[in-house]
Amino acid sequence: MGDLIQTIIAKYNYWIYITLMMIGLYAMIAKNNLVKKIVGMGIFQTAIILFYVSIGAKRGATIPILEHGHGEQGHEISSHMVHAVDYINPLPHVLMLTAIVVAVATLGVALALAIRVYNRYNTLEEDEILEQIREK
Amino acid sequence: MSQQYPALIVIVPLLAAFIISAAGWVNKRLCFPVAVAALSVATYSSIGLLLRVLDQGVVLYKLGGWDPPWGIAYYVDHLNGLVLVVVSAVALINLIASKKIIEQEFPEKTGPFYTLYVLMVTGLLGIVVTGDAFNLYVLLEIASLTGYGLLAMGGGRGPLAALNYLYMGTIGACFYLLGIGYLYIVTGSLNMVDIAGILPSLYQSKAVLTAFIICMVGVWLKMAFFPLHAWLPNAYTYAPSASSSLIAPLMTKVMIYVMIRLILTVFTPQFSFTILAVNESIVWLAVIAIVMGAVLALAERNLKKMLTYIIIAEVGYMVGGAWLGNRAGMTGAILHIVNDALMTLCVFLVVGNIVYKIKGYAFDDLKGLFRKMPFTMGAFVVGALSIIGVPPTCGFFSKWYLISGGIAAGHYGFVAALLFSSLVNVVLFFRIIELGYFEPFSDHHGHNHHPEPIDEAPLSMLVPLIIVAAGLVVVGMYTGDIVTRIIDFAIPAGIV
Numbered sequence: 345m346g347d348l349i350q351t352i353i354a355k356y357n358y359w360i361y362i363t364l365m366m367i368g369l370y371a372m373i374a375k376n377n378l379v380k381k382i383v384g385m386g387i388f389q390t391a392i393i394l395f396y397v398s399i400g401a402k403r404g405a406t407i408p409i410l411e412h413g414h415g416e417q418g419h420e421i422s423s424h425m426v427h428a429v430d431y432i433n434p435l436p437h438v439l440m441l442t443a444i445v446v447a448v449a450t451l452g453v454a455l456a457l458a459i460r461v462y463n464r465y466n467t468l469e470e471d472e473i474l475e476q477i478r479e480k
Numbered sequence: 481m482s483q484q485y486p487a488l489i490v491i492v493p494l495l496a497a498f499i500i501s502a503a504g505w506v507n508k509r510l511c512f513p514v515a516v517a518a519l520s521v522a523t524y525s526s527i528g529l530l531l532r533v534l535d536q537g538v539v540l541y542k543l544g545g546w547d548p549p550w551g552i553a554y555y556v557d558h559l560n561g562l563v564l565v566v567v568s569a570v571a572l573i574n575l576i577a578s579k580k581i582i583e584q585e586f587p588e589k590t591g592p593f594y595t596l597y598v599l600m601v602t603g604l605l606g607i608v609v610t611g612d613a614f615n616l617y618v619l620l621e622i623a624s625l626t627g628y629g630l631l632a633m634g635g636g637r638g639p640l641a642a643l644n645y646l647y648m649g650t651i652g653a654c655f656y657l658l659g660i661g662y663l664y665i666v667t668g669s670l671n672m673v674d675i676a677g678i679l680p681s682l683y684q685s686k687a688v689l690t691a692f693i694i695c696m697v698g699v700w701l702k703m704a705f706f707p708l709h710a711w712l713p714n715a716y717t718y719a720p721s722a723s724s725s726l727i728a729p730l731m732t733k734v735m736i737y738v739m740i741r742l743i744l745t746v747f748t749p750q751f752s753f754t755i756l757a758v759n760e761s762i763v764w765l766a767v768i769a770i771v772m773g774a775v776l777a778l779a780e781r782n783l784k785k786m787l788t789y790i791i792i793a794e795v796g797y798m799v800g801g802a803w804l805g806n807r808a809g810m811t812g813a814i815l816h817i818v819n820d821a822l823m824t825l826c827v828f829l830v831v832g833n834i835v836y837k838i839k840g841y842a843f844d845d846l847k848g849l850f851r852k853m854p855f856t857m858g859a860f861v862v863g864a865l866s867i868i869g870v871p872p873t874c875g876f877f878s879k880w881y882l883i884s885g886g887i888a889a890g891h892y893g894f895v896a897a898l899l900f901s902s903l904v905n906v907v908l909f910f911r912i913i914e915l916g917y918f919e920p921f922s923d924h925h926g927h928n929h930h931p932e933p934i935d936e937a938p939l940s941m942l943v944p945l946i947i948v949a950a951g952l953v954v955v956g957m958y959t960g961d962i963v964t965r966i967i968d969f970a971i972p973a974g975i976v
Contacts, residue, residue: 372647385650392654396661436664439614443657446621453625454646457632460639473640 357398364391378461378468382454389447393440400436408434482532485525486541486554489564489609492521493602497595504591511594512579518598519575522605523568530561534965540611548611549674555611559744559814559970562962563608563737566821570729571601577829577944578722580937581836585720586633593633597726600626604734613660613746614670616738617653620702623734624649627727634720641714648701648711655698662691663746672746679747683755692747692756699742703735703795706769713776713788721835724784725828728791729821736798736817740810743802749974753805763894766800769793770897774904783841784831786908787824790867793901794820800894801882807975809885814967815959816878819866822952823875826863829945830856833937846912847919852935855942857916859949864909866952869902874956881963 352359364387371384408431458468465473496518503510533539533556541554556564575597582593603623610616628649632642664670666687667678682688697708704712712732716724743752753759773793780786798820801813831841833856838845850857866873879898886895936942955962 369651372651378643381647385647388651389654392658392661395658399661399665436661442614442618446618449625450621450646450650453628454643457628457639457643457646460632460635461643464635464639477637 357395361391361395361398364388364394376470378458378470379455382451382458385454386447386451389443389450393443393447396436396440396443400433402429402432405430405432408432482528485529485532486539486556486609487543488525489522489529489568490602490606492525493518493598493605497599497602500591500598501595504595508590511591515575515594515598516572519568519572519601522601523565523572526561526564526568526605529556530565530966533558533561549669549671552610552612552615553671553673554609555673556609557970558966559740560608560737562814562966562970563734563817564605566818567604567608567730567734568601570821570825571597571604571726573944573948574722574726574729574825574829577941578725578832580941581832582720582722584836585722589633593630593722596626596629596633597722600630600726604730607734608737611672612670613663613672613675617657617660620653620656620738623731624653624702627731630723630727631715631719633723634718637714637718638720641711641718645711645715648708652698652701652708655694655701657698659691659693659695659698662687662694666691672741675746676748679751683751688751689756692742692751695742696739699735699739700799703732703739703799704792705795705799706765706772706792709769709773709792709795712792713785716788716791717782717785721828721832725825725832728788728828729824732791732795733798733817733821736795736802736813739799740802740813744970744972749805749972753975759803759805759889760891762803763800763889763891766796766803767893767897769796769799770901774901777908778904781843783834783843783846783912784828787827787831790905790908791824794824794867797879797882797898797901800897801885804885804889804891804894805975806885806888807971808881808888810971810975811963811967812878812881812883812885814970815881815963818962819874819878819952819955822948822955823863823866826859826945826948826952827867829941829948830860830863833941833945836937836941837935843912843915846915849916852933853937854934855936855946859945860916861913862949862952864905864913866956868905868909872956873952874959875952877956877959 368384368386368388368391371387372381375381375384461473462468465476467473496514500511500514503514529539537557539554539556540548541556542548543552543554546552582590586593600623603619603621603626606619607616607623610619624646628642628646631645632639660670663675666682666685667675669675669678679688701708716728719727743749770793773789773791773796777786777789777793780789794816798813798816801809801816804810833853834841834845834849837853838849862873866875869875869879871877879902883895883898886892886898
């Protein structure tokens with residue numbers, strides 16, 4: 345039992361992202377309202393964004409900018425050896441900028457489609473829409 | 481100039497999409513020529529690129545001059561060279577063939593339609609040409625988002641079906657992204673070739689296994705592999721004809737290309753086939769997909785919806801063929817990407833022509849069509865024969881490779897499923913041919929008109945259709961060349 349708690353605490357970021365992802369997935373599967381499903385989709389995407397951000401973070405590290413850049417003092421770099429441990433990894437964060445843009449675009453398209461659906465059926469509840477389709 | 485082909489394939493349609501969008505405000509008539517010009521350049525570059533690959537081997541293009549593990553590299557070998565030509569040619573032919581029906585179905589929105597169309601082709605070509613796993617995700621989302629728009633444009637039940645597709649498609653793309661995240665954790669790289677170089681020492685890692693499974697599930701969702709197929713039939717059926725004849729041939733096929741690329745390049749056949757040893761079960765999944773696709777197609781009384789279930793069965797063919805894990809199966813799967821794109825294009829263009837003239841595609845609308853639209857239905861028969869797998873059409877040859885792959889792997893369930901699906905296809909298509917040939921034409925008011933004059937679709941729709949139908953036979957004739965000159969080089973020597 346103690347081991348299990350240790351594992352959970354040591355890798356808590358993974359547990360958080362999986363929990364969030366499952367909440368989002370649950371909303372997409374179980375909710376009846378189309379907009380609630382879209383919200384679930386947003387949570388699902390955010391969970392993955394958080395996952396990426398968390399793998400780039402590091403305790404006690406700083407932003408990845410070299411104080412003594414290259415150039416004339418190039419020979420000094422050897423005295424200021426770059427310790428990768430001291431810097432966070434910026435790449436996953438940069439990737440997530442793109443993923444956030446994608447998520448926003450998806451949200452936009454989804455809401456636009458929801459408006460079209462609402463205009464046609466006058467409701468966003470899935471069961472009512474299906475009923476209307478069946479009646480025809 | 482020819483050095484820049486890999487970049488031109490993506491950049492020209494991308495910029496053209498913006499130009500079309502702007503031109504739509506000035507004069508709607510400008511949109512179509514710009515779209516055709518952009519896709520022609522893309523097709524020309526793809527063909528040039530394939531010829532260069534055949535001549536000199538793999539082409540590596542560094543975007544912005546950055547070296548591969550750091551910058552994004554476009555990596556074109558025999559496999560994606562071939563798929564690029566298919567994607568760009570199918571998109572171009574469909575664009576020309578669909579001009580009239582686009583103007584008929586939504587005269588007010590031609591500008592936005594062409595914008596989305598060209599942008600979607602950009603995404604599809606980008607997915608195929610890129611050598612960077614994350615770049616693939618971004619382009620995948622470009623193709624998907626524009627695809628949702630295109631599918632929803634028809635109105636009616638289209639937006640609801642597209643919204644359901646969007647939910648599933650987003651989960652699929654997110655799973656792929658998550659899988660790439662796991663790969664990034666263990667390898668620290670996003671370049672496919674680079675990842676493949678780092679992975680061998682990590683093959684026993686649980687993270688790599690998880691990455692593989694999650695990526696595969698994501699890609700399967702996107703290609704509508706059987707238990708994950710529920711979004712496809714409605715989304716494609718209620719879409720406008722021009723969108724479905726673009727997306728039905730290309731989207732699923734491009735995702736199958738992604739799956740094969742993951743198996744062959746990123747994870748390497750050694751990991752995918754030998755270490756994981758899940759071939760057997762995945763091929764059984766494909767067997768279920770083929771059988772269920774065929775059975776569900778039998779239950780439909782609507783031409784377009786029936787064709788969508790046939791697509792689901794065809795996805796099963798290709799997934800099964802790729803996972804047989806031998807050379808014949810993989811050859812069959814890659815060849816079937818080419819053939820199925822053409823066959824699906826052919827039958828969906830026929831649906832477009834029927835919709836243009838009859839305004840419907842239920843079975844009852846098809847009565848007496850052979851007399852009314854002889855050329856369209858003639859092309860339909862060629863497409864049908866190819867899907868059934870009758871020589872000399874191309875469908876026969878890929879099925880032949882798939883079946884011989886199944887026998888070589890000793891997987892007789894797969895062979896039986898392929899034969900079963902071919903027999904069901906015979907029933908499906910001959911039922912339609914019978915309706916079209918023997919039943920008298922009746923209009924929507926139930927009046928029977930006996931001697932129906934020929935009333936064909938306009939030439940601009942008919943000529944591309946006949947070219948595609950002829951293409952089915954020509955590709956069938958040249959199958960030997962395609963296999964020995966292109967596909968043999970696309971499959972690594974490790975697969976026997």
